[in-house]
Amino acid sequence: xxxxxxxxxxxxxxxxxxxxxxxxxxxxxxxxxxxxxxxxxxxxxxxxxxxxxxxxxxxxxxxxxxxxxxxxxxxxxxxxxxxxxxxxxxxxxxxxxxxxxxxxxxxxxxxxxxxxxxxxxxxxxxxxxxxxxxxxxxxxxxxxxxxxxxxxxxxxxxxxxxxxxxxxxxxxxxxxxxxxxxxxxxxxxxxxxxxxxxxxxxxxxxxxxxxxxxxxx
Amino acid sequence: xxxxxxxxxxxxxxxxxxxxxxxxxxxxxxxxxxxxxxxxxxxxxxxxxxxxxxxxxxxxxxxxxxxxxxxxxxxxxxxxxxxxxxxxxxxxxxxxxxxxxxxxxxxxxxxxxxxxxxxxxxxxxxxxxxxxxxxxxxxxxxxxxxxxxxxxxxxxxxxxxxxxxxxxxxxxxxxxxxxxxxxxxxxxxxxxxxxxxxxxxxxxxxxxxxxxxxxxxxxxxxxxxxxxxxxxxxx
Numbered sequence: 001x002x003x004x005x006x007x008x009x010x011x012x013x014x015x016x017x018x019x020x021x022x023x024x025x026x027x028x029x030x031x032x033x034x035x036x037x038x039x040x041x042x043x044x045x046x047x048x049x050x051x052x053x054x055x056x057x058x059x060x061x062x063x064x065x066x067x068x069x070x071x072x073x074x075x076x077x078x079x080x081x082x083x084x085x086x087x088x089x090x091x092x093x094x095x096x097x098x099x100x101x102x103x104x105x106x107x108x109x110x111x112x113x114x115x116x117x118x119x120x121x122x123x124x125x126x127x128x129x130x131x132x133x134x135x136x137x138x139x140x141x142x143x144x145x146x147x148x149x150x151x152x153x154x155x156x157x158x159x160x161x162x163x164x165x166x167x168x169x170x171x172x173x174x175x176x177x178x179x180x181x182x183x184x185x186x187x188x189x190x191x192x193x194x195x196x197x198x199x200x201x202x203x204x205x206x207x208x209x210x211x212x213x214x215x216x217x
Numbered sequence: 218x219x220x221x222x223x224x225x226x227x228x229x230x231x232x233x234x235x236x237x238x239x240x241x242x243x244x245x246x247x248x249x250x251x252x253x254x255x256x257x258x259x260x261x262x263x264x265x266x267x268x269x270x271x272x273x274x275x276x277x278x279x280x281x282x283x284x285x286x287x288x289x290x291x292x293x294x295x296x297x298x299x300x301x302x303x304x305x306x307x308x309x310x311x312x313x314x315x316x317x318x319x320x321x322x323x324x325x326x327x328x329x330x331x332x333x334x335x336x337x338x339x340x341x342x343x344x345x346x347x348x349x350x351x352x353x354x355x356x357x358x359x360x361x362x363x364x365x366x367x368x369x370x371x372x373x374x375x376x377x378x379x380x381x382x383x384x385x386x387x388x389x390x391x392x393x394x395x396x397x398x399x400x401x402x403x404x405x406x407x408x409x410x411x412x413x414x415x416x417x418x419x420x421x422x423x424x425x426x427x428x429x430x431x432x433x434x435x436x437x438x439x440x441x442x443x444x445x446x447x448x449x450x451x452x
Contacts, residue, residue: 052318053244054391064446069247069439070375070389076245076442087387089394089422090244090270091326094319098339117342127307128315129297131345136319139339170342 005206007179007199013147015040016177016197017106020145021047028052028097028137030107031075033147037106048084050102052133054093057085074133094133098140105141107134109148109173111163114213116173116188118146119165131168138169150178150210157212159183181207183215192216220381220431221410225256228404228432232369233262236289240268240325240367240400241279242393245298245442248385249278250371252406252434257371258282266290268325268365270318270392274298277440283311292365294318298442317345320362322395327364329398329427334363370400374423377407378414381428382421390422397423404430408437 008016014036021027021037025047029035041047049058051073058073059080067078096102111119118138121131138144152158159176176183176193180202183193193215198207204217222228239257243249254273257265258281265288272291273280282288283301290312296302305311316324317339327335336359340346350361372393375386383405385393397403405423410433 051388053247053388055388061445061447063449067441067444067446068387069441070387072245072247072388072442074244076247077445078441078443079445081387087385087390089326089390090318090322090392091395094322098319098323098337122344127303130293130295130315131317132295133318135317135343135345136339139337139341140319167343 005180005199005201007150007202009179011036011040013177013179016182017145017147018042020104020106020143020175021045022103023047025103026050026056026101028102028105028141030105030134030137032108034106034108035075050093050096051079052090052093052097052137054088054090055081055085056088057082059085094136097133097136100140100142102141104143104145105137106145106147107137109146109158111158111160111165112146112148112173112176112213113163114161114193114215116171116185117163118144118168118173119163120168122166124166134168138172143174144172145175145177146173147177150180155210157210160212161214180210220429221379222430222432225252225406225432225434226259228406228430229253229256229260232402232404233257233260234368235262236264237262237368238266238268240365240370240396242372242391242396243278244270244388244391246274246278246440248373248389248391248393249273250373250406251278251438252432253371253404254279254281258285258287261287263287264289266292268292268321268367270294270321272296272299272302274442275300277438290314292316292321294321315345320345322392324362324365325392325395325399328366329395330364332364334361336361365399367400368402370396370398370403372397372403372405372423374405374407376409376411376416377405377428377431378411378416380413381405381425381431382416383407383423383428384416384420385422394423397427402429403427404432406432406434408434
């Protein structure tokens with residue numbers, strides 16, 4: 001393994017992802033690290049967050065004492081509504097996702113492949129919890145941004161030539177943000193991932209050693 | 218018309234049988250029909266197939282039917298919060314089918330709308346697509362998914378009038394309006410029973426035709442799974 005490099009923190013990764021949010025976007029943030037992105041939205045960028053359990057216009061956590069059991073997000077956390085909020089059924093929620101009406105989704109991942117394949121729902125042999133809405137989000141949102149650690153706990157490659165884990169979607173990732181670097185690709189018609197940025201202290205040799213996927217500089 | 222029943226037990230009288238399929242509204246523990254689930258538990262009916270986004274938690278929601286071994290199969294999109302579910306599944310005592318959440322919602326919606334199947338891009342290239350018909354439309358590949366009709370639908374609503382017109386509240390709506398359409402019989406538990414004419418006809422979420430029986434519940438638990446708050450800023 002190459003020299004350990006500290007790389008970006010989770011908040012720095014979330015801030016990188018926030019740069020993908022454009023004014024007027026309708027956005028779905030996955031559970032976990034993607035929820036941090038909401039803390040880094042640039043001034044003047046007005047976005048509407050969707051929660052796939054049936055809400056557009058998701059507000060922040062409530063003040064203590066104001067929690068409402070009828071008002072939760074897809075992570076089952078108590079939240080609040082905004083002046084723009086609307087509620088709808090689960091079928092309507094996924095109609096707007098599957099129908100291509102959502103501009104962007106930011107998701108976590110276990111593995112991403114050089115061809116844009118994404119695996120983030122199942123490890124065979126372990127208890128599987130289910131894919132929730134992830135397969136619908138990657139099949140339907142116009143743009144998919146993935147946030148994940150560049151390597152697993154043992155240093156193994158998570159950005160690979162091919163996924164080893166069962167897929168969530170095939171050829172669906174547009175932008176990959178890790179603690180070491182940012183990659184994107186121009187289209188889903190065979191364009192390769194291109195290196196956009198590296199964290200301070202990361203060298204291209206480090207990055208290549210810690211990456212199992214082909215990418216262009 | 219006599220749709221209003223005095224108790225969850227009365228509302229389910231004559232509807233339950235071993236081996237039946239039940240579709241339930243709710244997301245996590247939000248908007249689940251907790252009184253009807255408790256009555257199904259107490260009835261002892263068994264070998265159930267449950268269609269629901271989640272399977273409750275240990276000791277609450279659909280989890281109570283798992284603990285009492287009344288469930289044969291679960292069709293869900295996410296079951297991560299239930300240790301007893303995990304134990305029964307790993308021991309081979311429980312059959313489990315996963316559907317992507319949007320596919321599950323649409324299968325329920327389709328069943329209720331008389332649509333036997335539909336093509337979706339969700340899941341193409343994944344394990345979910347294995348064994349399903351693939352078809353190309355306009356250069357994109359889709360898979361065939363089937364509509365679901367259940368023997369019984371159980372839902373939770375905020376308000377009902379005497380006719381069974383239902384209004385849900387905030388994100389407790391979720392799968393409930395879809396589930397309400399997909400039962401051969403639909404039973405709704407409600408938090409408030411209001412007079413005829415007091416619901417805005419433009420604001421009704423589930424029209425009464427879908428609802429055969431209504432029960433007014435009392436002392437709902439409405440448990441919160443993840444209580445998250447922010448600090449008030451000092452004045």
